[in-house]
Amino acid sequence: MKLLILDSGHAEYVSGKEAPDKSMREWEFNTDMQYRIKALAEKHGLSVYLTNPNPTKQDEMGLSKRADLANSYWQSKNKPTALFFSIHSNAYKNTFNEARGTETYVASNASQNSKNAAKYIQDSIYNTIKSIDPNAKDRGVKVSDFTVIYKAQIPAILEEYGFYTNKDDLKILKEYRKELAEATIKGICQYFSIQYIPSDSEKPEPPIDLNPPSVEEELYENCIVYSSDADENIAQILSWDLKDCIVVSLDIYKKGLGKNIYVIGNACQSLKGDYSFYGKDRWETLDMVIKYIKGN
Ligand SMILES: [Zn+2]
Numbered sequence: 001m002k003l004l005i006l007d008s009g010h011a012e013y014v015s016g017k018e019a020p021d022k023s024m025r026e027w028e029f030n031t032d033m034q035y036r037i038k039a040l041a042e043k044h045g046l047s048v049y050l051t052n053p054n055p056t057k058q059d060e061m062g063l064s065k066r067a068d069l070a071n072s073y074w075q076s077k078n079k080p081t082a083l084f085f086s087i088h089s090n091a092y093k094n095t096f097n098e099a100r101g102t103e104t105y106v107a108s109n110a111s112q113n114s115k116n117a118a119k120y121i122q123d124s125i126y127n128t129i130k131s132i133d134p135n136a137k138d139r140g141v142k143v144s145d146f147t148v149i150y151k152a153q154i155p156a157i158l159e160e161y162g163f164y165t166n167k168d169d170l171k172i173l174k175e176y177r178k179e180l181a182e183a184t185i186k187g188i189c190q191y192f193s194i195q196y197i198p199s200d201s202e203k204p205e206p207p208i209d210l211n212p213p214s215v216e217e218e219l220y221e222n223c224i225v226y227s228s229d230a231d232e233n234i235a236q237i238l239s240w241d242l243k244d245c246i247v248v249s250l251d252i253y254k255k256g257l258g259k260n261i262y263v264i265g266n267a268c269q270s271l272k273g274d275y276s277f278y279g280k281d282r283w284e285t286l287d288m289v290i291k292y293i294k295g296n
Contacts, residue, residue: 001229002192003082004046005070007148008034010088011055019164020096024174026164030087031055033161036181037085037188044185044194045249047080049073067151074154083117083191084156085184086148089173090163100166101137102126105158107150108143113191114155115141121187125161128183132176133168155191159184220246223258231265234286238262241293264289 010017010027017026038048051066070084092099104122106114118141129136149156161180162169172180182199189196221244226235232249239245246258264285279285
């Protein structure tokens with residue numbers, strides 16, 4: 001399981017935080033983006049948890065509470081690889097002005113993983129905004145101890161997509177949310193090392209070719225195939241013992257991906273003929289596969 005925790009930043013009853021011409025409120029942008037990113041993340045196989053699933057008609061939620069919810073949920077799922085992503089848009093003064101740009105925050109206690117995530121996502125969002133508006137401004141990755149990211153026990157970043165107190169940024173925040181969500185998920189995919197699948201078929205990204213054309217040239221020496229989330233953990237453990245090894249889920253696996261195929265869990269029923277191990281439960285399966293690997 002790979003876990004994305006989204007934090008919508010503000011609720012409807014937040015005071016202020018709206019464009020000078022009252023055409024957009026920050027909580028409304030954040031919330032819409034939260035749902036867009038959630039849908040894309042799930043399409044990419046990520047598990048998604050929302051600290052505030054329905055901010056409509058609600059008071060602001062405390063910042064510590066957001067971090068606490070994220071930490072408890074992550075712990076309840078046995079601490080999977082995760083990212084905490086807090087969604088915001090920015091303001092400078094309360095009249096329209098020149099300040100604009102995209103910036104991503106990490107806390108002063110940020111791990112390298114947090115910094116990597118911030119860089120990937122900042123670059124991806126900025127590049128997208130720049131393609132919409134050549135005058136877009138890259139404010140870069142910054143350090144600030146916002147409570148939500150400082151208290152999160154997992155890699156955590158806070159995104160300020162743009163300024164709703166700047167007319168050009170505001171236009172993007174209002175009219176290009178699909179593109180902003182795509183840019184975000186692209187950076188998130190990079191962080192989780194999973195393949196990004198663009199929604200817009202007119203501008204396809206060249207996909208990483210997991211399906212080699214011929215079976216004579218296997219891509220990897222070893223390939224472990226699993227079918228369920230529980231088996232994924234086992235597959236990862238097993239891969240430590242195997243050189244040049246790729247771990248894939250059954251729906252991604254294609255013949256020719258590996259020379260030696262290790263199939264665990266229910267996946268073996270669909271892949272008869274390759275090596276497969278199927279114990280009465282996943283621990284028995286793990287045992288069988290370890291014995292097999294040690295014996296080779
Ligand atoms: Zn905010």
